[in-house]
Amino acid sequence: MATETxxxxxxxxKVTAHLTQxxxxxxxxxxxxxxxxxxxxxxxxAVDPKSLLGGAAREDAAELPELSEIEIIRHFTRxxxxxxxxxxxxxxxxxxxxxxxxxxxxxxxxLEGIAEAHPYQPEELSQGSLGIIRLLQKCLLEITGMEAITxxxxxxxHGEFTGILLARAYHTAKGNPRRNVIIPDSAHGxxxxxxxxxxxxxxxxxxxxxxxxxxxxxxxxxxEDTAALMLTNPSTIGVFENEIHRIADILxxxxxxxxxxxxxxxxxxxxxxPGDFGVDVMHLNLHKTFSTPHGGGGPGxxxxxxxxxxxxxxxxxxxxxxxxxxxxLNYERPQSVGRVRAFxxxxxxxxxxxxxxxxxxxxGLRQTTEDAVLNANYIRKKLEDVYELPYSTPSMxxxxxxxxxxxxxxxxxxxxxxxxxxxxxxxYTVSFPLIVHGALMIEPTESESREELDLFIDAMRQIARxxxxxxxxxxxxxxxxxxxxxDETTAARRPVLRWKxxxxxxxx
Ligand SMILES: *Cc1c(COP(=O)(O)O)cnc(C)c1O
Numbered sequence: 001m002a003t004e005t006x007x008x009x010x011x012x013x014k015v016t017a018h019l020t021q022x023x024x025x026x027x028x029x030x031x032x033x034x035x036x037x038x039x040x041x042x043x044x045x046a047v048d049p050k051s052l053l054g055g056a057a058r059e060d061a062a063e064l065p066e067l068s069e070i071e072i073i074r075h076f077t078r079x080x081x082x083x084x085x086x087x088x089x090x091x092x093x094x095x096x097x098x099x100x101x102x103x104x105x106x107x108x109x110x111l112e113g114i115a116e117a118h119p120y121q122p123e124e125l126s127q128g129s130l131g132i133i134r135l136l137q138k139c140l141l142e143i144t145g146m147e148a149i150t151x152x153x154x155x156x157x158h159g160e161f162t163g164i165l166l167a168r169a170y171h172t173a174k175g176n177p178r179r180n181v182i183i184p185d186s187a188h189g190x191x192x193x194x195x196x197x198x199x200x201x202x203x204x205x206x207x208x209x210x211x212x213x214x215x216x217x218x219x220x221x222x223x224e225d226t227a228a229l230m231l232t233n234p235s236t237i238g239v240f241e242n243e244i245h246r247i248a249d250i251l252x253x254x255x256x257x258x259x260x261x262x263x264x265x266x267x268x269x270x271x272x273x274p275g276d277f278g279v280d281v282m283h284l285n286l287h288k289t290f291s292t293p294h295g296g297g298g299p300g301x302x303x304x305x306x307x308x309x310x311x312x313x314x315x316x317x318x319x320x321x322x323x324x325x326x327x328x329l330n331y332e333r334p335q336s337v338g339r340v341r342a343f344x345x346x347x348x349x350x351x352x353x354x355x356x357x358x359x360x361x362x363x364g365l366r367q368t369t370e371d372a373v374l375n376a377n378y379i380r381k382k383l384e385d386v387y388e389l390p391y392s393t394p395s396m397x398x399x400x401x402x403x404x405x406x407x408x409x410x411x412x413x414x415x416x417x418x419x420x421x422x423x424x425x426x427x428y429t430v431s432f433p434l435i436v437h438g439a440l441m442i443e444p445t446e447s448e449s450r451e452e453l454d455l456f457i458d459a460m461r462q463i464a465r466x467x468x469x470x471x472x473x474x475x476x477x478x479x480x481x482x483x484x485x486x487d488e489t490t491a492a493r494r495p496v497l498r499w500k501x502x503x504x505x506x507x508x
Pocket of ligand 1: 095096155156188190232236264285300302
């Protein structure tokens, strides 16, 4: 009898095969003269476009695809089925926290008074929007245990940049911007990039055998030239830094700051607060922890929370409450690092994150964290006999395996990830963090039910068996998608993103 996973894979295959056959071999659908519209006969005098537009009028007809309405609809619907989304299934992309984005967030963000508010509206007509900003700030300060916050940055990396700019402004105001930022070798690549773009030298710091910070070595590395340590907690291997207090003390003793990359806040929310364990400045990813959509390159939001010592340097404007309860935007902040983003940031994301926080409440957020950690540990327990665990340290919201056992049969983490597509799942994060050779980084998030986790585990175990019995099937995967192994370098370096008329160069 077919297992649940085999049935599931069978169905995906059938659907994909049907779509692939219907698609034919060519992506090109255009044929001269086809139309998806019919205009009524002209009932006003015709006008020469040149008389209206002068030199701006185009000489030749635009080269656009010519298709019928049903062909267009089928084209886009078909394309959408070639994509993968959290709304289709589990998306265990480690470090990215691909949790479900509740529909209530979307509903609230589309309410007319919210969606149609304009950033140039006068303050007295923007009290509601400013109130949303202010309430979200209060919630995030409560969650992080910090003292001041800006919502302006548009992504996690942008938050890092803003946070290190604050650190730089702080040190500069004290007379010396300092020279370097210490970054563990397990860090997200954006951390060293941030330090460098803020004018700091990056001091690469080796993780210890637990995947954490060696406190004695850190004490040696920190000196009066150190502006900050950028620490991800829990680290990118999903391990909580339990020496965090001592780490903060070592930095503070030398006048340096502790920056926390808070992208992994999904493991801490409602449990512990960075402000309480010595962090001076951190960013959050609303598009991870607080369930605003991400993954399509759309707007993100990376608020930066800090201690009072950094507050004078926050980007302008800041929302302030006057004694009469009216909210104002204050631009008169002489020590501010300036603006980092147009207006106040990605307002629609604030609305979604606030809806999520209020819908969950403190107990709900704590439960979310517990479920996220439980799910990751469930997967760890169910897979640790077939995939190698490079660190035995307890996992938090994500678990990292290595492909060491599978490489004996010539199969690497990237191959296993591709085979996972055949089983109907988005791949995990491949080959990251760099400190684990051949990493499989799995973050299920709290969104997944026991049934979905079991399907995933079943798929991962079957793949491990295939690696033993018939590695070629894994090496050639995916078999169920329209295109299989792509030239990933060219796809990244020279992506073909625009339709061009057939014969006019590329036809992708
Ligand atoms: C996602 C992530 C970032 C960067 O966030 P973006 O919004 O993608 O810029 C930084 N650090 C860690 C640990 C992350 O997981």
